[in-house]
Amino acid sequence: MKIVLFYHSLLSDWNHGNAHFLRGIVQELKARHHQVQVFEPENGWSLQNLVNEYGQEKLKELQQYYPGLETNFYNLKTLDLDVILQDADLVLVHEWSEHELVKRVGEHRTRSNYKLLFHDTHHRAVTEKQSMAAYDLTHYDGVLAFGEVIKNIYLQEKWTKKAYTWHEAADTTVFYPHSKTEVEGDLVWIGNWGDEERTAELHEFLINPVKDLGLKAKIYGVRYPEHALKSLADAGIEYGGWLPNYKAPEEFAKYKVTVHVPRRPYVQALPGIPTIRPFEALSCGIPLITAPWEDAEHLFTAGQDFLVAQNGEEMKKHLQTILSDNNKAQELATTGLKTIQQRHTCAHRVNELEKVCEKLEIDSAKIYGNKNEETVYEK
Structure with a gap:
């Protein structure tokens, strides 16, 4: 599949815990030979704080842990969705995105064939309900919510017609037990x-x-x-x-x-x-x-x-x-x-995402390629 993701930041995890999960998902999708592109706003607050306090060197260090990890920057005023989303099969938009972006991608969906999901990984559906209700998800195919209770809120509030529970998980290519050389x-x-x-x-x-x-x-x-x-x-x-x-x-x-x-x-x-x-x-x-x-x-x-x-x-x-x-x-x-x-690894979550893609009727040949479908993880 060609997958396009709009998130707050792939490069920075400064006060941005979702970066762990996003990085792991991107790397797992790429390992399965999906074409993945991530877009984040230029001058995003997390990345700016990181660079201002610690410099560009930390961005180079990131590559040592996530080889080949890449992102793209966008400006809402110059964003050309026709170019970015050309031939896309699946598009995910994160709930930290600006309301205008969420709306514009939804409107673009009406003229395209890709499937479009909104990804919620925060508690704002409870703590900032007015702001969340203002997101226009009219033309979205559904919501990925990182917990059953969040999923149910979207359905009860009629913010969406379809929602799927998609918990976060560990990227075990980076998060694994290290040898205890010396206890500090x-x-x-x-x-x-x-x-x-x-x-x-x-x-x-x-x-x-x-x-x-x-x-x-x-x-x-x-x-x-x-x-x-x-x-x-x-x-x-x-x-x-x-x-x-x-x-x-x-x-x-x-x-x-x-x-x-x-x-x-x-x-x-x-x-x-x-x-x-x-x-x-x-x-x-x-x-x-x-x-x-x-x-x-x-x-x-x-x-x-x-x-x-x-x-x-x-x-x-x-x-x-x-x-x-x-x-x-x-x-x-x-x-x-x-x-x-x-x-609870990112590989398990990608298996779950591929199952959601099946429900959205994306061509199984694009979802799985030559992989034996019987090996797909079932929760």
Whole structure:
């Protein structure tokens, strides 16, 4: 197939967690000999922040982890959809795109033969409903939603007639267990502060337990306000700033445990959506402890793939268990990794996307080429 993707950024993961999944999907599609082109807005905020703070060198470094990864830049004023979408079979437009782009691609769809999907990977269908309702999906063939609850919102609100659940997953070509050459500390956490959407939770499940237990810990991420940095310093936690997403596996290998602290909108209104962070940790073979979230779609098995702490005191107990019991830690890491490898890789998600293409009646010869259809992954 010829596939065209409109996303916020392929090159930058500065405050842009979806870059992990997008990069993995693009590389997997290319490995299956699909023609893939990605378009991102010129002067996009994520890429601009990355370049302004760290320079162009980081873009060269990306190629070491994702050989041949390419993107294209567009300007809405000069964007020629007739040229970009010529002979396309499938077009995906991400929900971080401007309303004008979403509308224009939809209108172009009425004069073309490709199939067009809107891809939602965020909580704005709940937290910014007015903005999401303003997207004109009239001429789209459906929505790819990264959780059942998001899919149902699109259908209930009649924003679309068809929607498919398409969870994020781990790119195991980059996110895999690295050899532990030398342990540098007890706990590592990789994540952004979260726009005050989880401030209390970060204190209860991360900062306070580290301080109370006297752990050697390091935190990576961006957009940490002064009060957050002060709290980290007070707890004796080293702050590492922005970490390129592709370097996370190397950091996980230097520590004994990590935690997941979901943002409040996911816990309260979007059960079943863990975001990319647990996929990243589990695929790298590091023991994971999470703050509470409802795995409504049974992606994992709590207590086997990871431990769940209902409150700060339970988090401290779980941390003590993992740090003092090597057998328990290894068992947890092994089981979590196995679950990722069996069910939650970007290869699995491309299999699911190909099934959606079947439902959209794209020619199976274009979808699968010479591949035996019987090997396609079924969830």
